Amino acid sequence: MSYIVLARKWRPQSFDDLTGQETVATTFINAIKRDKIVHAYLFSGPRGVGKTSTARILSKALNCTARQEGEPCGKCDNCKAITAGSYVDVFEIDGASNTGVDDVRELREAVKYAPSSGKYKVYIIDEVHMLSTQAFNALLKTLEEPPPHVIFIFATTEPKKIPATILSRCQHHSFRKIPKEKIKGQLKKIIEAEGINIQDMPLDMIARAADGSMRDALTLLDQASSFSENVTEKDLQVLLGLPETEMIKSLSAAILGGDINKTLTIIKDQADRGYDLRTLTRELLEHFRNLAIIKAAEDADSLLDFSAEETEEMRRECCNVGIEPLTLILNELLRLDGEVRSALNPRYILELGLLKISFVKGMTSINEVLKALEKADGGEVKEEKPSAEKKKAEAQPLTIEDAGQVPDVCAPEAGKAEVFEKESLWNSLVAHFDIQDHLLACKLAEAKAVELTERELVIGFNGGMSLLSDSITQNARAIEDILKKLSGRRLRLKIIPLPSKKTEQAQGISKEKLMAEPLIQSAIKILNSSILEVRALEKNGNSSESQK
């Protein structure tokens, strides 16, 4: 006989055996005692929490000849036959293999006949969410008013896929994930009966890794027990493919400490030893999630499934970090987790992401900055910075000047020149070209008229658009001709790059210059910080700085 896995061997056989579904069990025991059995049930819940088992127990309880207090006896012929799956009046149908309307028609035909040996005919349809819409609809009539001897039990992991018309005809029992402690309790019972040697700590790991599913827990226990005579924590890490907890801890310490070299060395080490970096990322994410919860919630102990010592250790680990940086790290790791999963080689993405995260270390939360500012001199609330115009003036006009094409001196045609505003001149130029050369007009529209003098019209492109200037220079002569027509003057076209919002504008203000500002100096003093980067604000031209 081939080996029967624990999950099958230890399938619960009575309501009492059902771990973690006490509500459901009690409901059924009472219903059976009071004879309040309805004709259709729907069981929903995640994998491995006892849906199919409950369905079988219920069908046993209904057909048992020696029922005690609502529980099936497990000894009578009927009970035995149902357990073995050979009872004639209990039909277990795989909903995923019999999805069509024809299967349902067949079922409707069969439903009419009375049970041959028991009291009820029970139809258990597993994975019922896979039935087609037509199949569901064909079932509606029967489901509403079946013959009195028929009971339907549907089991599914995805109740959302069941049509509302079916849902409203069933008594819906939703099964919950089984709490970790209950899983552990049941595992203890089983290891005793099976004579499996396993310590408490690895048992805890199994219960946690099972994530609320008894079947997952038993599958793992099965594997662990055949892997080693005396199962230890290390064995389980191997089985689960998990990185060592120590490594995760030192990695998170390196990240929180902003130690780039150590972070990179740990990753290299893991890659060299052949650890799965995708799993590592997920575990790291999990770890930081735990840290964030500990930091944010007062009753973290009850939110996390950890022992008191472990929680205490994590609390120590993050005592020097604020919730803001933790949230930032967590956000970044979440993004990383997704990207690492689809990357060809997870290592590069992970390393680049961790480098990015290392910036978090240097940040000060906005609240702290504000508090510090409030404490500082009340008068110095406003931060004055060199204005954008000043910087514009500093920006060097670069490139693009077709000197050869334009005569040096262009005399304005006396008197007749209308005085154009630079903007309206530019706009009318663009409008003019819109008819002639739409493509060029689009490019021109991206530019801004900066200055209009007697002899030149200065226009500017901001950073990214500056590549358009090439094609405008090519058409400079045509443009200048039109300009002459429009303004009555000979104007030379000059193109300068406009300081872009972020970088170029900021280049204007050097760090030294900022350092010289008395306000900044005092801010640096108060915050015990240094200037990392100078950035320009978009609208009012004031600058802000990131601080360290």
Added chain:
Amino acid sequence: MAFKDIIGQENALNILKGLIAKGRVPHALLFAGEEGIGKKLAAINFAKALNCRGKVKGIDSCGACPSCVKINKLLKPETLITAGEGDDNLKEKIYMSHPDTALILPYKNEIRIKIIRTLEEHLSYKPFEGNYKIAIIDNSDEMNNETSNAFLSTLEAPAAKSIIILVSSKPGILLPTIRSRCQQVFFSPLPLKKMEELLREKVKGLDDEKLFLLSAVSGGRIGYAITEGLIEKRDSLLEKFLLMTGNPGKEIWEEREEMEEWFEWCQLWLRDIAVLKASGGTGLLINRDKREEMEGLASGASLKNIIELSEGLNKIKRVLDRNLNIAITVNHTSMLMRKMLGRQNVRDN
């Protein structure tokens, strides 16, 4: 070929040997781990060990008995006649070189419900000449929704003496209900040292730097590392990377696939540049043989910009399949690279 020939998977093999030794082989297993690290090879050898008739010392296969010889043919499935031959409705194929051992490969990236029905039938018979009926499903994450759901009941309680082995490099995609019915065995990427040894053996004429490069780039996946012309590919793609920081021209990528690949590889160089910047030393480099190029690229950029560029390129990579105009993509990417790597002053000519 036997267990002892599978390299670098001690953990996984220990688990498998333990199962056989204790006679506790479960009816459903899931071999999970990166692509190209020997999962299928292990599955086939596991099948051999289970059905071997000339057992050496009880656990490993002998490799010489008729059963082993037959199952060994599954390593080259394309040479086999399949059970589904001639049946148009059965596009997926069940490969069988031994009456009790079947290998299923996806057809056009999909495993459809018909194949599972056929498989169920196969498993329902008693073993013909071996000890177990074994089914190996490669790339099992490619089972579609109907197939997965229909497979659940078989996977939970198949006929006696059946063993189903799912192989997947993306176990996360499998339904949780499937995963929870299988004992998962994790295969890890190969350690660097093992990779270098193995490569030295398999690919001749590589110097130490190249060996290191291949092992590091492949991330411990031997199957990928021995892809022909991997180093040449790196070289040509890196050339294009350097080209992109100047004036690339329109026709830089010959075809779409190359473009996608290029974006994938960019992360490697950006990673090297960033690591150079961050650690200040060359000890952690992967492209050791291209140290100068990397240093050159790193010189004008700040760490922050490199990371920003990496994210930018990743973003482009993700939308590549939305039919981007190639010329615009080239322009945009090149601009982004010039800006982030501090090269906006490099003039085109």
